[in-house]
Every structure is written in C-alpha cells, then in structure tokens.
Amino acid sequence: MLFFIVTHSDAQLGVMKMVGKNTSNYSFGIGAYVKGIFSVSQSSDVTVELGANIFFLNDGGSGDGTVIIPLKAGYRYSLNGTGLGFYVEPQIGYNIYGVTSTYVDGNTENLKFHGLVFAANTGYLFLIGNTPLDLNLRYETVVDHGGSDNYVSLGLSFYLHFGKRDNE
C-alpha cells in the first residue's frame, strides 16, 4: 500500500562528524538512509526517513564508537517552488536504537539509549542527465538521559522513483 502513496524515495551515503563537548576522540563516521517522499505540492514534500549512523571512537579501546538508528518525519520545502534547487527540511523523530561503546575505567561499556531526534537539513536538488541527485548538509541532535549527541553530515543521495511529479 505504501508504494501507491509514496511518490518516490531516495537512498544516501554520507560522511558524518560528531560535534560538541568531549567529541575530539571521534573520527569521521558514515551514515546511510532510505527516505520515502510524499509530494504535497510542487514545492513541498512530507518525508519519512530511516537512517543508520556509525561513528568511530579512538579512545584507546577496541571496537569503540556510537551507532544511532533514527526514524524521522520531515517537511521538505523547495525554496524556488519547482521541486529542484535549494531546499530546507526540518525533521523530528525517535532514535529506535542507539549504543555508545566506550572505554570506561579500563573496561569497554555498551551504553544503550533511545531519545528524541531533531534535524535541520538543507540541500540542493539537481539533475545529471535524467538522474536526480540531492547534495545535502545536515545538523542532527539526539536527546536522551539529559545529554545530547550532535553531529553534522554531508551526503549525496540518489532517487528511486515510484511515480512522477505533475510537470515531469
């Protein structure tokens, strides 16, 4: 049923970096997502996104880092009203699964969490040939246990079409 109402979807691989206090031990991470896109108008889409983000931690332990799997809903607004070009996309959601595996007092501890997710996403939608692409920059924060994990990502996504816009 979902495939009849999702006009298209996309998938992405991106580079991420944890930012904020006590994140200097994190090296670059990688993130991927699949996103369902429901067209509301020529300039607006409602989006649902399932992601998986992995951040590697070099703190002297082995196999350490953070994994975050957020499920988010968003509203994507194309600034020029065409469905291409620059857009902004606020997102809100829930972290389905999160774990930080960190070196504490000589031992590796796995700290599991969930929490609310907020993201501010902006990007540029464009075509190369007939292939729609989305170059985007995102700031995302996960809030749980009175703390937050914050990260930025830069990614390029490609579209998987299930339907077409009216003017296509």
Place this chain on the structure above:
Amino acid sequence: MIRQLFIFFLMVIFLSSCLKQSIADAMIADQDPGAKGVATLTYQINGNTVTTTVNGPDDQTSTDYQLICSKDPYMGTNLFVYGLDCLSTSGELTFTFGTSIAVGHYSYLGSYGDMFVLNYNGQAEYVHDPADSISFNITSSSNGHISGNFSGILTPMIVAGNPNNTYGTPGSVLITNGSFKNVPVFSW
C-alpha cells in the same frame, strides 16, 4: 508561517544541542549520582600533611582544575594515557598510570630514569636514585572516578640545570599515608 515554524525548529535544535554532556557521559554520571560530591587527595611528606579537597569535582575543566585524572593522547599513536594531577596550595603532584586505570598496582622505579613527582613549597621532588620509587594502588575505578592510595621514596632536586640537575640526599623525601578518593576521569 513556514518560516516561523522553521525558526522555532532551529531554536529547539540549538537549545537541545546546548546540553552540557553527551548521552554517554550523562549515562555514566547517572550510574552513580553520589559520585559528584567531593574529591580528595591527601598525603604526608616527611610527616607534613598535604590535603586537597574539591567540591563538585565533575565540574572541573581543562583550564580550571585542582584534582583530576586526565586521559590524553599518547604521542603519535592512537593510544591514550591516564595521569593523575593535583594542584594543592603547597604545589603540584602528578603521576602517570599508563594506558589503563583498572584496579591494580602502578609504580615507577628509580631504575626507569628521573621523573618529577611533586613540588612541595617550591622544592621539586623526583624519582631519581635507583632506590627511589613511587607506587599507586587503584582500589576503585568505576563510573568515571578512581580511588586508592600511594606512597613513595623521593629525592629532592636542589638546583635545576637540565641535564646537569643537582639533587639532594637520595631517598630523603618520604611520601606516606597517601590516599585519593573520587577523583574524576576526564577526556578533554
């Protein structure tokens, strides 16, 4: 309307990202709420007692601290070393545990080479003589805090002139009854 909503959303993100700790750090702190109380380090140097007490030790920073165990990168490697550092009214005391702060015994012997340990009223005390040593026992290491005890036999440095330092009577500085409690472990 969309613009106002987006600005409001950005404010929510900004405020949430201003939370003081990462989720992992907050969870570690939650595991032992009482650990935020007081950190202490005390020892006797030739019978004179030196005591340092820090209220709210978890609130110390890299530029403003008195008693911490810091985790720092080890030159040119992916390893990190843990070091205790105490700044008291009489001077500084420092000791490097190594790559672990698990419960156990840690010592530095005179045969390893000269090493600064503490400064007491303007005089630096070193592990220098082959019979010198400084030993730490970590008796508790959990929830980002360590506790334990220590003792040592040191040699005073009379005149600093590296590499030709002038030392006093070997083994003339005795560190006894040393203990530390609830010292927070920081990674800057």
